[in-house]
Amino acid sequence: MKISDKTNSLNLLLAMLMVSGTAFLVACASIGNPQGGPKDTKPPVVVKSSPEAFSTNFSGNKIEIEFNEYVQLKEVKQLFMTSPPMQKQPDITMRGKKVVVKFEEEFRKDVTYSMKFFNTISDFNEGNILKDYEFVVATGNQIDTLQVYGHVWDSQTLKPMENMFVMIYRDLTDSIPAKSLPDYITTTDKTGKWSIRNIASGKYKIFALSDANMNKKLDLADGAIAFSTSFFEPKASWKSSTDTLVVDSTKVNDKYVYRDTVITSKKIVYTPDSIRLRAFTEKSDLQFVESITRPEKGKLSFIFKNSLGKNDKLIPMNFTKNAKTVAEEYSINRDSVTWWITDSLVYKLDTIKIKFNYLGLDTANKQIEIADTLLFGFDFAELLEIQSNRKKKEDKKSALGVYFETGNANMLDIGRQPFISFDRPVTIMDKSLISLMELVEKDKTEKNIPITLESTSAANRKFKVNVALNEGAKYKLVVDSAAVRDIYDNVNDSTGVRFSLITKKFYGTLILDLKNIKSQTIIHLNTAKGLPAKELVVTKDGKYTIENVMPGDYFLKAIVDTNKNGKWDTG
Incomplete structure (x- = not known):
């Protein structure tokens, strides 16, 4: 019996172990997410290419x-370029881990080509970018290695110009940017910085433009351009620099004595490595209508490319x-105009037609008179719905808006x-209902201040408070209700504004010590946002306040101000 009991106990223990083991195995086989390693932050690496990079012939x-x-x-069709540029854009495709570029035209002979991918290549999983990648080959028996660098800034705001094409030419004639593709090309980054590598030796002229039609030629009148009046020759030279390198150290009297050596590196x-280009937009005399709107039934708005001249007529x-x-x-500047239609028979028209006569250019660039028909439509059904909803809320006309500049x-x-x-x-203004009071702090009273109102707009919309x-x-400036009536018989609601006149101690004083003033110079003090604050015209050295x-x-x-016309001119 005892043996039997021991046997049964042993069997029970084995059974328990088997059950426990099974549970353990089941637990080990439960489904879960695998624990990965650190996040991949490395960009793709080129392992091989056909032909090899920097191949010749x-x-x-x-x-x-x-x-x-x-x-x-990403955006490879928009950003990829070859330098020198090609007339036809190559076909760029993916094939497994390969990028394949097929060219639609022949390469020039004895030229080094740089295929600029910029930041268009990244790994598939994490999106790590292979920054500023270039692939270089030569059709001759050597790789050209000269390089030039520089920046492009906006000449008005002094801010860096991004995505400007920077182009250099062996042909030094002034008209070449409008006629031919450049010999080498690149674009500026967000800091306005650019670089062109793998250039052949020689003398070049440089030009930059914002190329809206992407043909890499100067053929648009309204794009930003920049150029240098002097030519440059790229060069390379060795520069030596010295430094001190610690070789070893020895402890003497509880102090370390160091032995070093001077090394020279090359x-x-x-050069040049800092070509500065200042971009500007050439003023075009071509006239045309940029936009027209009819935001209200009786309001027509016109915006033009240039100021309206004596030959520009709205009929x-x-x-x-x-x-x-x-x-x-x-x-x-007379480059926009608003018509307020006061005749109800006219502003009730579904479509108002205006003819715009102006001088333009024909295909031979000869000046001719052009007539455009401008159509101003208006949705009166929508207006009636709005007016109906408004009438349910309040049975009165729309109030005339009043605005203050203080x-x-x-x-x-x-x-x-x-x-x-x-x-x-x-049309009607009751000036007795427009008042200005000085708020006297001492006795908490309001003192009436006499004012006069002077219209400063031809349409009688803006008034200066003298x-x-x-x-x-x-x-406190107050416009009482019904003080003003507009051309559509609307009147204003009562409104006002409180303001104060700044004290002199609130301001600062800027003292300028100007030197090397050789001709009339305009000094602009601009806010951080580029808005004009003050202007000073000087003709000689000295201190100015x-x-x-x-x-x-x-x-x-x-x-x-070379031509002394008191303003900045392009070109």
């Missing part, structure tokens, strides 16, 4: 580049224009005056 029409992993191409330096085609039917309002944060600069403007041209203001004083400068960040810009 290349005569094929295809290049294959193989990487150590699967890669993807590196190749390429109504389905109504008669006179002082009773149209109130005109031009912008300061300085930034309602702090008016010394020497400035307040302005009042309205949505639409004004008044003598006290430095540091606080004011700019007063009443608001606190903030500024930068200075100097324009050498």
